[in-house]
Amino acid sequence: MLPVYICDDDENQLQHFNKLVSNTIMIEDMDASIVCTTSSPYQLLSYLTEHKTPSLYFLDVNLNTSIDGFALAREIRKYDPRGFIVFVTVHSELSYLSFKYKVEAMDYIIKSDSKDISSRIRECILKALELYTLPTNTIQKAIALKIDGRIISMKLPDIYCIETSVEAHKIRIYKRNGYTELFYSLKKIVKLLDESFFQCHKSCIINLSHVKEVNIKNCLVILENGKVCPVATRIVKSLALKLNMNIP
Template structure:
């Protein structure tokens, strides 16, 4: 797995040490899965870092930030940069470097939620152990976030974001109103504006079966390959496109579903 890393520190020697440790951490943390840290950029000032991240926003990045940019905790420091990062990257993993160990109250008040504060030291071994452990925590947090995101479907109603568990979804289909979609759940229905193709792309656990419908295959009751339709546990039926016929047969095997047309054929033979 590859993780983008961004470093902002005005101490060139510190950046060199951190970069060296990051490389060695790849080997240490590569166990069942190969870990690669991709150093996308390093900056020496708030302005330089802010400009780069605005033009090149990261998703699920690891950010190693010096709090005292310019040798002081004044305006345009590591805290300010972290606030911008949090607005851009909801999965951001922030690691603060500092010459002080008493700045945690500031991050608490500003709700920055870093995964660690590391006090700068010239002891390379101490720094290596601490940063490697912190990078391991970052990887764990990102993997946990990814699992939660996969299991959650989010949609917007007005200015509000609504979240539902993917397992609670039967299907999402278009309505007669342009761009208005109907979300059919185990416990009811919702309507919101969106695009079927975009939702399918952003939610890999859902399957697009036609230009007008996305389904949760986990909640299928059976598939009728003769009539090109699927049935859900609540009795609802939706038709699927002939172009996805092969994919539907794969779903039958993957989820051990009943094939309604095969059951009908078998019953006909049994009666004779």
């Protein structure tokens, strides 16, 4: 089911838009659900940090807070790099700012165009659902890490494993050829990963789709790029079973 967020500082507009979206989902019997309707961008972000999954966002541009809709969208991208963002506003002249902020908006709906708004909402939800339900090998999932004021984006299928570095407070993210070392922790990054990843040891997380072999006797896993990772003794057999490998 596709989660839907709505944020508008005007309470009347917020409830009106919530009703339009809700009716569209119900009448069309769409596999979507409104999970957050709020006038506060901070409340939206608070909810989002606890429910990290690709979602559809309808955002007003002028939120009358310290951050506007574009800045909110940029924050959303840190937690949901593959989400679908739609700006809803009376300020048609500000549409160019969505490009300036580099937030990849799906659409820009003008509130004053009452005849068109319902059909535009419908089109946005249908398009988001179409993309949301595509196989994961068609749309590659990604994570966005905020480090020293920079946003580093990585596609999950490209990651083979992640392990703690010999240098304190750092991790190594291994791809096919070599690795990237960053100031981050396994505890934090594991929360951003999907079900294709498995923490096989307190010091290592592996991508199950890149496992070549599990050595049960020596408690090791060998990845397709030749990288060898330790596996905790208590879970080595369950890892082999998870990968549908024969256990001698």
